[in-house]
Amino acid sequence: AYGIGLTKDSVVGGFNDSRGLPNRWDLARTNQGVANINHWFWRETREPKWTAAPAVTLVSQSATSNTIEWTALDDPNPQDSTTGYLILRDTLGFTGFPAASIRDGSNIAKGAKLGSATVLDIRPTKLGRRLVDSINILCGMTYTYRVYGYRYRRDDLLTVTDDTTARGRQYTDQRWAESAPISKSNPTKPVIQASRLQICPGDTVTLTTTTTNAVLYEWTVNNQPVPVGGTTRIVVRSTGEYRLIIRGAEGCSAVSDPITITALPAPSVEIRPSGTQTICQGDSVQLTALTAAATYEWLRDGRVIPGATGNTIVARSEGDYQVRIATAAGCPGISPAVRVRNIDARFRVEPAVVDFGTIGQCKTDTTVIVEIVNQGQADLTITNANLPAGFALVSPAPGFQVPAGKRQTVTLVFAPSGPGTISLPASFQAQPCGASAAFTVRGQRTAV
Numbered sequence: 001a002y003g004i005g006l007t008k009d010s011v012v013g014g015f016n017d018s019r020g021l022p023n024r025w026d027l028a029r030t031n032q033g034v035a036n037i038n039h040w041f042w043r044e045t046r047e048p049k050w051t052a053a054p055a056v057t058l059v060s061q062s063a064t065s066n067t068i069e070w071t072a073l074d075d076p077n078p079q080d081s082t083t084g085y086l087i088l089r090d091t092l093g094f095t096g097f098p099a100a101s102i103r104d105g106s107n108i109a110k111g112a113k114l115g116s117a118t119v120l121d122i123r124p125t126k127l128g129r130r131l132v133d134s135i136n137i138l139c140g141m142t143y144t145y146r147v148y149g150y151r152y153r154r155d156d157l158l159t160v161t162d163d164t165t166a167r168g169r170q171y172t173d174q175r176w177a178e179s180a181p182i183s184k185s186n187p188t189k190p191v192i193q194a195s196r197l198q199i200c201p202g203d204t205v206t207l208t209t210t211t212t213n214a215v216l217y218e219w220t221v222n223n224q225p226v227p228v229g230g231t232t233r234i235v236v237r238s239t240g241e242y243r244l245i246i247r248g249a250e251g252c253s254a255v256s257d258p259i260t261i262t263a264l265p266a267p268s269v270e271i272r273p274s275g276t277q278t279i280c281q282g283d284s285v286q287l288t289a290l291t292a293a294a295t296y297e298w299l300r301d302g303r304v305i306p307g308a309t310g311n312t313i314v315a316r317s318e319g320d321y322q323v324r325i326a327t328a329a330g331c332p333g334i335s336p337a338v339r340v341r342n343i344d345a346r347f348r349v350e351p352a353v354v355d356f357g358t359i360g361q362c363k364t365d366t367t368v369i370v371e372i373v374n375q376g377q378a379d380l381t382i383t384n385a386n387l388p389a390g391f392a393l394v395s396p397a398p399g400f401q402v403p404a405g406k407r408q409t410v411t412l413v414f415a416p417s418g419p420g421t422i423s424l425p426a427s428f429q430a431q432p433c434g435a436s437a438a439f440t441v442r443g444q445r446t447a448v
Helices: 037-046
Strands: 056-061 066-070 083-090 117-124 130-133 141-151 182-184 192-194 205-209 216-221 233-236 240-247 253-255 259-263 276-279 285-289 295-300 312-315 319-326 332-334 338-342 347-350 353-359 366-374 380-386 391-395 407-414 420-431 435-445
Touching (some): 056 141, 192 259, 312 319, 353 366, 353 407, 366 435, 407 435
Antiparallel strands (some): 066 130, 083 141, 192 205, 319 338, 420 435
């Protein structure tokens, strides 16, 4: 049955040299190239057969695993666990794979290295023909899977059985199932675009990427997560070094080059003169913005003054004046307010008609006391008394002050040069603003 009539492969010379061992390769004549007929017999009768052209396919791929499936072996009795699969994985596409390592009778262990290939599993057919490979699946690598069929167990030795019933393991070493290369590639490195690289205080910058096929987008600033959600677009206010980490459907990541957002200085805006400026009614004051800027816009009481777009303005009305600027980089700034106020210089003379009465033959003059009432908010200095002939200011002399809201008594005299009745206008003048108050003086002198 093992090759009757043919030259024997060897001479029985020891315990392990029986011709009944089906896969005995290391016999003297076998090593010389003489075919081992006994091995041929066992191979032909016991090597398993594929049910179709053998192939390995990728069923699914996750962040940490590849799930593969392969063509089934013909096994009429899977429960005896004598037929099964040897599953290998290689990162070099089985280039230079040591084919002699898959040899009938060899005992191969799970986890063993055969050249650059790794033995993922050795399983009987009853455990199925699908494998989830999660052993050190790395991004950026390409994996190829190969499946061999086998039948029976490790070679029997004559201590177990005699030479007529000895059995060994046969592999489908000439016909195996193999997958196409399966890549676990890194996604393309994302590129960040920024709406601007420098931002003014309080401004925002928009960061975008054209990468749209990622399943996860993680933005960082200075290696810390950005505290705003986002995918391909985020709007931020903080300066710093931004990066984008993306993760593809296969679980592999890629990191963008950094993009740095810096801050522009806030402009300091100053107006001269500053503080509160007082002007007389009808007067003006020129205000000048000392800060160089690309644009100017003047405001009065918070409202834009039409046409006031230079670095100076002539203020003629009361109000709080400010200038709003934009620097060449586009950063806005606004000045403190300069308060322009009209001087309230108002006063009156009481009584409005000063009547000196009649001077007879025995008198040369008569005096009357009047009051100057300061009705305004400014202190006044009386600078002049404009009185018609025959009337004069006795006291106090011009140059006296009347505080805001106060009264000052003034003595006037009527000393006409001749007889007659006089009723004429008079006035006092004051500073600031050349304020004046008119009144009427009246008096009569009889003939001598």
